[in-house]
Amino acid sequence: MAAASRLEVRNLTRIFDGKTVVDDASFEVRAGEVACLLGPSGCGKSTTLRMIAGVDMQDSGQILVDGSVICGAGTRVPPERRGIGLMFQDFALFPHLSVADNVAFGLKGGARANRNRVAELLDQVHLTRHRDSYPHALSGGEQQRVALARALAPRPSIMLMDEPFSGLDERLRDGIRDETLAILKDAGAAVLLVTHEPHEAMRMADQILLMRDGRIVQRGAPYNIYNAPVDRAAAAFFSDINILVGTVQGALTKTPFGDFLAPGVPDGREVEIVIRPQHLKIDFHRNGHGPVPTAENGTAAHGTVVRARFLGRDSLVEFRMDYDGSVLNATVPGVFLPKPDTTMWLMLRRDRVFVFPRG
Ligand SMILES: Nc1ncnc2c1ncn2[C@@H]1O[C@H](COP(=O)(O)OP(=O)(O)OP(=O)(O)O)[C@@H](O)[C@H]1O
Numbered sequence: 001m002a003a004a005s006r007l008e009v010r011n012l013t014r015i016f017d018g019k020t021v022v023d024d025a026s027f028e029v030r031a032g033e034v035a036c037l038l039g040p041s042g043c044g045k046s047t048t049l050r051m052i053a054g055v056d057m058q059d060s061g062q063i064l065v066d067g068s069v070i071c072g073a074g075t076r077v078p079p080e081r082r083g084i085g086l087m088f089q090d091f092a093l094f095p096h097l098s099v100a101d102n103v104a105f106g107l108k109g110g111a112r113a114n115r116n117r118v119a120e121l122l123d124q125v126h127l128t129r130h131r132d133s134y135p136h137a138l139s140g141g142e143q144q145r146v147a148l149a150r151a152l153a154p155r156p157s158i159m160l161m162d163e164p165f166s167g168l169d170e171r172l173r174d175g176i177r178d179e180t181l182a183i184l185k186d187a188g189a190a191v192l193l194v195t196h197e198p199h200e201a202m203r204m205a206d207q208i209l210l211m212r213d214g215r216i217v218q219r220g221a222p223y224n225i226y227n228a229p230v231d232r233a234a235a236a237f238f239s240d241i242n243i244l245v246g247t248v249q250g251a252l253t254k255t256p257f258g259d260f261l262a263p264g265v266p267d268g269r270e271v272e273i274v275i276r277p278q279h280l281k282i283d284f285h286r287n288g289h290g291p292v293p294t295a296e297n298g299t300a301a302h303g304t305v306v307r308a309r310f311l312g313r314d315s316l317v318e319f320r321m322d323y324d325g326s327v328l329n330a331t332v333p334g335v336f337l338p339k340p341d342t343t344m345w346l347m348l349r350r351d352r353v354f355v356f357p358r359g
Pocket of ligand 1: 017044196
């Protein structure tokens, strides 16, 4: 077990050429927790990680470990004394060193203790039989495991990982993510993992830190971030979305799918009603009659299939809606693939709808 540590950043800001790329970011990663810094390319994730690692320096703000400042306010602990393990996208293995020597690289103990530690780690990542191989002779997944073992060898109390799975074959990734997560949990370090893939963050994270334009715009458990996004862009980051636009009257917005509450939004203001494709329900056209309205699904609206694509487990069906000609996308079970020009009824899972004031 690593000595348990808590990583905290307070008001971290970094400016490059007059552009603020990390903007007043504050967050905390507890010992044993995996936090994923998630956001689109260029939003400042790697820069944040580099400052915590100590290879870049913030313009303002502080980095703390267990409540003590390691960088900021006149203090700057050098990278090698921060007790932080690093793992990067390209694994950065030493090509001229064997697997065992790569793993041993950062160890400072006596030869015997180091040998034992390397053996323990190689066993943990299932690479004992490759201990004398060189990196070029290993698959991508094996190289990833060597890099993980090397980063964990000195028992860092904090681990920083920058897109550690992106170099891997898509089919292998989920398995390797799960194995890595088990090893990290076992090590007990505070883990900050950078990724631009929502799927990866949902699978790995105890806490997601959603970043946009250098700012942390939302933080929370994957379930909460997915089911209660702070704005339309946060909702759209995790899946395709449909948007209905309406105007508020008396804290309500009328739509063809029924009325939706828009608490706190003044009358006359436009709102966007956001719904994920999997939360649209479809029903057959029964001689012009639609399904009976319910509290759960609201009122049905009428639309025509434009096209339907079979995606395996699901089908994605595109509808043109009668009420204004707009297009809505619905995800339905893959056993179902309606033909173009079929007319159908659509309903919304009312509890899964998000209402945001329009930008
Ligand atoms: N040393 C630097 N000098 C100038 N600009 C930089 C420097 N490092 C990063 N940037 C800029 O800062 C912004 C944030 O970069 P960063 O690498 O942190 O983003 P990211 O979210 O990790 O993106 P990606 O996933 O593509 O790596 C980018 O616009 C980048 O061009």
